Amino acid sequence: MTNDTICALATPNGIGAxxxxxxxGSDAKSITSRVFSRDLKETVSHTSHFGxxxxxxxxxxxxxxxxxxxxxxxxxxxxxxxxxxHGSPYIQxxxxxxxxxxxCRMAQPGEFTQRAFxxxxxxxSQAEAVADLIAAQSxxxxxxxxxxxxxxxxxxxxxxxxxxxxxxSLVELELDFAEEDVEFADRxxxxxxxxxxxxxxxxxxxxxxxxxxxxxxxxxxxxxAPNTGKSTLLNQLLEDDRAIVSNIAGTTRxxxxxxxxxxxxxxxxxxxxxxxxxxxxxxxxxxxxxREKIKQATVVLCLVDSSDLEGLTAGNSLVTSIRSDYPDKxxxxxxxxxxxxxxxxxxxxxxxxxxxxxxIDDLKLWMVNSVSGxxxxxxxxxxxxxxxxxxxxxxxxxxxxxxxxxxxxxxxDFVAMDIRQAMxxxxxxxxxxxxxxxxxxxFAKFCIGK
Amino acid sequence: MTNDTICALATPNGIGAxxxxxxxGSDAKSITSRVFSRDLKETVSHTSHFGxxxxxxxxxxxxxxxxxxxxxxxxxxxxxxxxxxHGSPYIQxxxxxxxxxxxCRMAQPGEFTQRAFxxxxxxxSQAEAVADLIAAQSxxxxxxxxxxxxxxxxxxxxxxxxxxxxxxSLVELELDFAEEDVEFADRxxxxxxxxxxxxxxxxxxxxxxxxxxxxxxxxxxxxxAPNTGKSTLLNQLLEDDRAIVSNIAGTTRxxxxxxxxxxxxxxxxxxxxxxxxxxxxxxxxxxxxxREKIKQATVVLCLVDSSDLEGLTAGNSLVTSIRSDYPDKxxxxxxxxxxxxxxxxxxxxxxxxxxxxxxIDDLKLWMVNSVSGxxxxxxxxxxxxxxxxxxxxxxxxxxxxxxxxxxxxxxxDFVAMDIRQAMxxxxxxxxxxxxxxxxxxxFAKFCIGK
Numbered sequence: 001m002t003n004d005t006i007c008a009l010a011t012p013n014g015i016g017a018x019x020x021x022x023x024x025g026s027d028a029k030s031i032t033s034r035v036f037s038r039d040l041k042e043t044v045s046h047t048s049h050f051g052x053x054x055x056x057x058x059x060x061x062x063x064x065x066x067x068x069x070x071x072x073x074x075x076x077x078x079x080x081x082x083x084x085x086h087g088s089p090y091i092q093x094x095x096x097x098x099x100x101x102x103x104c105r106m107a108q109p110g111e112f113t114q115r116a117f118x119x120x121x122x123x124x125s126q127a128e129a130v131a132d133l134i135a136a137q138s139x140x141x142x143x144x145x146x147x148x149x150x151x152x153x154x155x156x157x158x159x160x161x162x163x164x165x166x167x168x169s170l171v172e173l174e175l176d177f178a179e180e181d182v183e184f185a186d187r188x189x190x191x192x193x194x195x196x197x198x199x200x201x202x203x204x205x206x207x208x209x210x211x212x213x214x215x216x217x218x219x220x221x222x223x224x225a226p227n228t229g230k231s232t233l234l235n236q237l238l239e240d241d242r243a244i245v246s247n248i249a250g251t252t253r254x255x256x257x258x259x260x261x262x263x264x265x266x267x268x269x270x271x272x273x274x275x276x277x278x279x280x281x282x283x284x285x286x287x288x289x290x291r292e293k294i295k296q297a298t299v300v301l302c303l304v305d306s307s308d309l310e311g312l313t314a315g316n317s318l319v320t321s322i323r324s325d326y327p328d329k330x331x332x333x334x335x336x337x338x339x340x341x342x343x344x345x346x347x348x349x350x351x352x353x354x355x356x357x358x359x360i361d362d363l364k365l366w367m368v369n370s371v372s373g374x375x376x377x378x379x380x381x382x383x384x385x386x387x388x389x390x391x392x393x394x395x396x397x398x399x400x401x402x403x404x405x406x407x408x409x410x411x412x413d414f415v416a417m418d419i420r421q422a423m424x425x426x427x428x429x430x431x432x433x434x435x436x437x438x439x440x441x442x443f444a445k446f447c448i449g450k
Numbered sequence: 451m452t453n454d455t456i457c458a459l460a461t462p463n464g465i466g467a468x469x470x471x472x473x474x475g476s477d478a479k480s481i482t483s484r485v486f487s488r489d490l491k492e493t494v495s496h497t498s499h500f501g502x503x504x505x506x507x508x509x510x511x512x513x514x515x516x517x518x519x520x521x522x523x524x525x526x527x528x529x530x531x532x533x534x535x536h537g538s539p540y541i542q543x544x545x546x547x548x549x550x551x552x553x554c555r556m557a558q559p560g561e562f563t564q565r566a567f568x569x570x571x572x573x574x575s576q577a578e579a580v581a582d583l584i585a586a587q588s589x590x591x592x593x594x595x596x597x598x599x600x601x602x603x604x605x606x607x608x609x610x611x612x613x614x615x616x617x618x619s620l621v622e623l624e625l626d627f628a629e630e631d632v633e634f635a636d637r638x639x640x641x642x643x644x645x646x647x648x649x650x651x652x653x654x655x656x657x658x659x660x661x662x663x664x665x666x667x668x669x670x671x672x673x674x675a676p677n678t679g680k681s682t683l684l685n686q687l688l689e690d691d692r693a694i695v696s697n698i699a700g701t702t703r704x705x706x707x708x709x710x711x712x713x714x715x716x717x718x719x720x721x722x723x724x725x726x727x728x729x730x731x732x733x734x735x736x737x738x739x740x741r742e743k744i745k746q747a748t749v750v751l752c753l754v755d756s757s758d759l760e761g762l763t764a765g766n767s768l769v770t771s772i773r774s775d776y777p778d779k780x781x782x783x784x785x786x787x788x789x790x791x792x793x794x795x796x797x798x799x800x801x802x803x804x805x806x807x808x809x810i811d812d813l814k815l816w817m818v819n820s821v822s823g824x825x826x827x828x829x830x831x832x833x834x835x836x837x838x839x840x841x842x843x844x845x846x847x848x849x850x851x852x853x854x855x856x857x858x859x860x861x862x863d864f865v866a867m868d869i870r871q872a873m874x875x876x877x878x879x880x881x882x883x884x885x886x887x888x889x890x891x892x893f894a895k896f897c898i899g900k
Contacts, residue, residue: 012464012537015584017562017900019461020468020534046498048517060596062583067498067517082534084470087462088584090592112467133512134465134538142540146510450467 003078005031007099008107008449009092016087021095022449023081024112027103029068032081034102035095036066040081045070053085053095061098062091076112077119110446114439117431123154124431124442128385131446132215139264140214140377144384153381153388154430156204160197161426167193168419171412191406194419198399204383205392210375211384213298217259217268218371221293223318224303225311229336233303233354234258234269237364262364265371270296294322299330299367306335306343306351316346330370334363387442391429398422453528455481456565457549458557458899459542466537471545472899473531474562477553479518482531484552485545486516490531495520503535503545511548512541526562527569560896564889567881573604574881574892578835581896582665589714590664590827594834603831603838604880606654610647611876617643618869621862641856644869648849654833655842660825661834663748667709667718668821671743673768674753675761679786683753683804684708684719687814712814715821720746744772749780749817756785756793756801766796780820784813837892841879848872 005025011018023032029040037051047068053061065084074080085091100106108114110131117127129148136142147153167190222230237260260267270293294300300322304315312335319333333349339356343349350366352359375382383389402418404410427433455475461468473482479490487501497518503511515534524530535541550556558564560581567577579598586592597603617640672680687710710717720743744750750772754765762785769783783799789806793799800816802809825832833839852868854860877883 010467010537011461011469012466014462014464015897016462017460017472017584017897018470018532020470022467046500048496048498048519050496059593060600061592062596063599069498082468084532086580086584087460088586088592090586090588091583094592130536133541134467134536136538136540138540142511142538142544143509146512149513150510447465447467 005104006107006111007096007104008112009096010082010112010449011087013089014087015089019085019087019092021083021085021092021099022107022112023083023099023104024074024076024078024107024115025104026079028079028081031099031103032066032083035098036064036083038066040066040068043068045073048084053083053098055094055098056101061094062086062088064095075121076115077121078115107448108443109448110443110450111448113446113450114443117439122149123151124434124439125153125157125385125388125429126151127431128387128442129153130450132384134450136215137217137259138214138261138266141266141384143264143377144211144214144382147381148384153383156200156381157426157430160200161423163193163197164419164423164426168416168423171416171419174412175416187406191403194399194403194406198396198403201392201396201399204381205389205396207375207380207382208384208386208389208392210372211382212386212389213371214265214382215384217266218299218367219270219297220260220267220299220301220367221270221290221297222301222303223290223293224334224336225305225314228303228305228308228311229354230303233301233334233336233352236354236357236360237269263368264377265368267299267367294326294329297329299332299370301332301334301363303334303336305337307337307341312343319348332363332366332370388429391425395422395425398425455554456557456561457546457554458562459546460532460562460899461537463539464537465539469535469537469542471533471535471542471549472557472562473533473549473554474524474526474528474557474565475554476529478529478531481549481553482516482533485548486514486533488516490516490518493518495523498534503533503548505544505548506551511544512536512538514545525571526565527571528565557898558893559898560893560900561898563896563900564893567889572599573601574884574889575604575607575835575838575879576601577881578837578892579603580900582834584900586665587667587709588664588711588716591716591834593714593827594661594664594832597831598834603833606650606831607876607880610650611873613643613647614869614873614876618866618873621866621869624862625866637856641853644849644853644856648846648853651842651846651849654831655839655846657825657830657832658834658836658839658842660822661832662836662839663821664715664832665834667716668749668817669720669747670710670717670749670751670817671720671740671747672751672753673740673743674784674786675755675764678753678755678758678761679804680753683751683784683786683802686804686807686810687719713818714827715818717749717817744776744779747779749782749820751782751784751813753784753786755787757787757791762793769798782813782816782820838879841875845872845875848875 003026005023005027007021007023010020010022029043033040035053037054038049040049043049045068049066049068051064051066053064055061062085067082067084069080071077071079083095085095096106113127113130116122117124126149129145133142133145133149136145170190222233224230238258258269260269302315302319302322304311306312315333319331322329322331333346335343335346335349335351336354338351338353338358343351350359350363352363354360383392398418398421402415402422405415405418424433428438453476455473455477457471457473460470460472479493483490485503487504488499490499493499495518499516499518501514501516503514505511512535517532517534519530521527521529533545535545563577563580566572567574576599579595582595583592583599586595620640672683674680688708708719710719752765752769752772754761756762765783769781772779772781783796785793785796785799785801786804788801788803788808793801800809800813802813833842848868848871852865852872855865855868874883878888
């Protein structure tokens, strides 16, 4: 673990009013003082100082605001400096060049956060949450990331580990007295404890499907024969969404793919260009394309024109075939054109009018519920990280072995081994157990400056 | 002049480690306190405070670092707060929404800088320099902007205005004693003074051609018959440039148009795509295209193959014709392929080998000198703003009238009027004289957040 001083631009590349350059390491203040018009040596943590950055030749590069942080009081836990300069790529490059020439090293991707982890400012799952938080585009994804950053997930895991430690120590204590054949731990209680922890771990692992969908957006396919109102429905959904976000300046929308933010969950609409171009699809090609979209989607909305009896039958059979081919997909038969004809009640179908906006709220509710299932997004811990999911699966495998061992009356040392294995796997999530490779892998995916 | 509290994202849009939201106005601290976990009322200027931003429902939006600035000690001169949050567009949007709901108004483009001007933190030419500084892409443009921001230009103008005020008051004093027919001011001295100021104003106005070229980049055309080495020269120039900048991470290059940074001056190479595609141009079309490029260019490099006598003659006559058609353009005859044949000495021509890089430094020196003329970029004040140029031209017109009046012995009141007019025009540059329209025009071109 090195403590050399690193620097990098922390704000996005590009032109803005302000840019921030981060400096962290044992010489952060003294290196910055070499390029700054004031000596930072005697400055107090968390104070800002106005001055100029000067080149070696004495030319003024910029007027800046420098904020200092003492060891133990910064994001990284190291002595740190933040240089707030003008938001000019040229100036930022000049200042970084000066810092490099004065003893700094260019930071590796994620190195600031990695140092925060290595210095005990946060555990590994919290460090990973930093990247997730920054990338979060919806309330749902943000909610998961901020909870993880705040230690919600870590604290749950810590509780579980403590339970397992307690369990393991009881079993191991028995081993010490093996010849006396005592049982310190009531087997029934032990089984209940492991089963309890196992159930919780499984629930966490199950939440990954939801967490992953929320983090990456839920792919949605809108399919149906020509003239069933796909394009009208798409516009109706998007318009509602736009109305919510358009009054905030600076809101940018992904132009490549249409997305829909419903109740904090991001839905990614597949192939909206195909829906948008109103050229009639040749029926065969249409079905071909629909199949492709359905394969990619998690949520499938099958639109039929409820005034068209033939179409209704075809739609019904399409839904049935999707459900049998892909039992995991969430499929809804949507009976459109309620404004033209009130359809007969149909199980598992929803009647709407895309044109007049009737029952669109019900449709959205169905979409959200189909994704979130019985998970309580506001209260429950949701796992959104594939690495955590893998570790949870391995944990539950070890716990299952332990439980099996307890049930078949296997000797305590084997049970203890399985429990230790489960703890080891859990420890990888929080980084209590970590290797350089693992850390390298995680932080290399971060941007420079994080 | 209002003092309501405004807010905006100050860092570039996009994903980064850190984003900064600016809040400025009389309620900056109290409004921020409504969404922040700590009360900022009693905080000391220039201190940073770690805490959380919470929604009205109490959900944590982000962990942030809030820095406070007291009235008179901030960029705008108003009570100000900077919220350093995670560099996530979603989070930034949420925080801005909360601030708006708590009593802030969204800032207009340039409103922070406009307030800095209105509160006397900087004059108008300094405020304009903020935008120039942020946009500067080369050392030359940066140098002009930072000097202007630091008040170099303003101070020069202030000196000139003081001289003129002194002059005007002497003349006006005479007017009070008109019946006694006294002359307080020695006419010869007065003439010398006005001539002196006029010469300086003219020099400033002349510098605009250079300033504008530096600010926007100098358009360069490389022309010549096929196989004279245009593409080789282009690559040679670009390669040199790349070597200088490529070792700094985060350097981005304009991909649409090739640019060349020589000695801090940005040269924009016109139609390099045309040079790059090696398809032989039909001669007629080639000349046509060259003519078009020459028209757009400030600097023209005419390449000839010095081993090709016929081409040499054609090149010479091309240069002569450009010089007679466009006397303002800087044209150089470049005798390429020095490696194949040492050309005869030719006045106003430069022999190079694009292939081997021979005399490329001389070529670059010529390019820089052709643009900077006799101006001393390091020491002299260079004008780069069209508005300032216009005001300088009007100033010099008024001063010329004053000088003419002094020479023809016109009465003092007319001379005084011309001097007052000159002062009025100069005052527009620094904003001593300004109208809402003028300010609106200037700041509307800024980004929001500046």
